[in-house]
Amino acid sequence: MKVLMLTSSYPIEGSPLGPFVRNVVRGLTWQGVEVGVLIYSTKRKFSSYSMDGATIYEYPYALFTSPSLHTHRGLIPSVKNSWLARLQVPGYLASTSYHLLRIVKGYDIIHAHWYLPSGFFACLLKPLHRKPVVTTAWGAEFHLPNNLLIRRMLSFVHNRSDAVVAVSKYMKDKAHEYGLNTQQMTVIPNCIDISHFSLPRKKSGKIIIGTARRLVPEKRVSDLLEAYAKLKSGGTELWILGDGPQRSRLERISKELGITQTTRFMGMVPPDDVPSYLSQIDIFVNPSVQEGMATANIEAMAAGCVVVATNGYGNDEVMTHGVDGLLYEGKNPAMLASLLSTLAADARKRMKISEKARKESTRFSFGHTARAYLLLYKANTALIERTLKKY
Template identity: 30%
Template sequence: MHILRLCSVYEPPPSALLGRGVRFDPMGGMQIHAAKLSGALDGLGVRQTVVTTRPPDAPALARLGRHGRVVRLGLPVAAARQGYGAAAWLRAPGLADGLDLVHAHLGEDRSVLPAARHVAAHARAPLVVTVHRGAPRPGGSWPAGTLGARLERHVLGGADAVIALTEGMRDELAKDGVPGERLHVVPSGIGAGFLAELGTPELGEPVMPERIPTPRIGYVGRLARRKGVDVLLRAFALLRDRTDAHLVIVGDGPERSALQRLAARLRIDGRTHFLGFVPHEYVPRVLRELNVLALPARHGGLGTVLPEAMHSRVPVVASRTGGVPELVEHRRTGLLVSPDNPEELAAALRELLESRALARAVTVAARRRVNERTWDRLVHRVMEVYEGVVPLPVPERTDERTGERTGGREPAAAADTAADLG
């Protein structure tokens, strides 16, 4: 099977996580999900071509495991990053050669959808879409936001299969018109790095150049407003009597400078450590060195760090948003708080810092809750989705009267919509 994977962001090489690359393509859940899924499929011998954007210092073409490649299109300029979609559209005939299936990953960038449909039509191959957020809603200014939402509904409604990361997301997509028989739920998985027993190493190189005292409250993820890191800073400032506690912020993004200024205004900058990006292979070590992980998102999906932290036996405080309550049962596998509520978040952080019994109880239950969410298991569920839409080959035969050969692969439904893609 040959799969073309289209995604606006994908795990970049280490060279692209420095300098301009940090601002172009901050690491997040969608990059990690797509990369780990691709790696697991490569382990099964599946041939893949990943088409994505090109951050600064990232090569235009790179190997993917033993059976695939990563093709980075467009300009390495943040303002023009969506140009990869136009480039993929123009290169559709070449990209479509020999494809069995097109798999698009939909995040905030909707331009991936028309490009994916166009390539699928050229290849006469089925289209699968994984949605990394909630159901389509109008966003941005008129008319772009409304037209984009209509495009999203149209493409998702016509896709051969749509994968949601949570049950709640599946229900939203069904309400928005995606046929129920085409909807599947496959969550983000835990990679092999989290399955190794790394012990309890001290926080040090290569994660950061100096030791951070304990207890440590941590955040791992993008620094964007919807992630609510400013709420975490305000909550940390409310722990006035816990001057022994330190806050560790791992990640980068557009809000980093504003968050550093806020930490200074709140007079917690001496105990708040902005580590920036660390390669994802170091995240297991970072998580094991935290006493509590806080995920204070205002809204959004489930992400990848939550199940990773639960598997790593780190007690978690998370906002009651998106698919989080599907994993975190309040006071059983973690603590849930209202979004945008620093007082409630501060109280939950204090409780986990001061009650060893509660912290241990939730981590034991959390580990059991996510025990099956490993990519070596989940990859087979994705393969079931693929096998459900890839047309079965029709055996070739020779007509006895004419001598002509007939048969071969049946055309996929995506080919019927070629006219819609113009």
């Protein structure tokens, strides 16, 4: 079986974007599937090469100006924030269409990641490529404005795809809010390479509380700073891994709260270095109120961290409160502070939850997720003939 992944995020050129898509690719190649990945690039020329057992196809979209669709960690944020990125959209549309139709000839199925823009492209060009389309909703598409235009675009992709996947039950429910019929929607969770995060725990003499995420408003890192400032236990440090437009504001807040001496802003950490940092973090906090299913939670659990996350947003599908993690109501720094204080003062409880978390994280190995996708592909191989006859 040959599967072409169409995605707008993938960890190429040192990019931290789309590691969860890469995990699916690695799992599928491990299962013997021949995988190609089609991704737009900042390069001026088309290139193809092998990576993780898959063939990566990088194609250009801006030949005469500096590529700007990568400047804000994703296509949609870039278009929202950059006039030059908006000017480059027509070139992106034309280049994506051309390269998709050219490359897909050698593949059996198109697997589009995100309804927009990849799923839209794959479904719009279906009369020309005549291949079955599987579309995965990772989360961002169901946090867009719920207006008529967005609903119609999402509905077009949803109804024209031969199979649709949500990464959590929460995302499936969100799809329903946009008027989509989710009865035939399959839930296949995010996955990670468990072995990559199974490093020995490192002791520093201090209790390290940390988070790893993009510093944007919806990730609510300010709640973590406020909660940390309320901690009654000494001997702690706060590590914030990641970067983003809110960094200067968050640094200012930490100064106002008087916690700069024990708070470290690490900046963007290369993906390959994240496991080493997680092996030193005792308590990992995810204060976000916008997720599909946070891969960061699973990575932290696999690393043996005690994860404290907002209740809902797919987090309650990953962990059970009080067993292999802790959940709290989002936008509630006081409740978060209480949980952090309890954990910081109880080493035995931290150890017990840590051990349970590591065991539970194995449910999300890329092998398990890849097998689920492979079953979905095989269930839809009959669609190849049906699709060819339809157009």
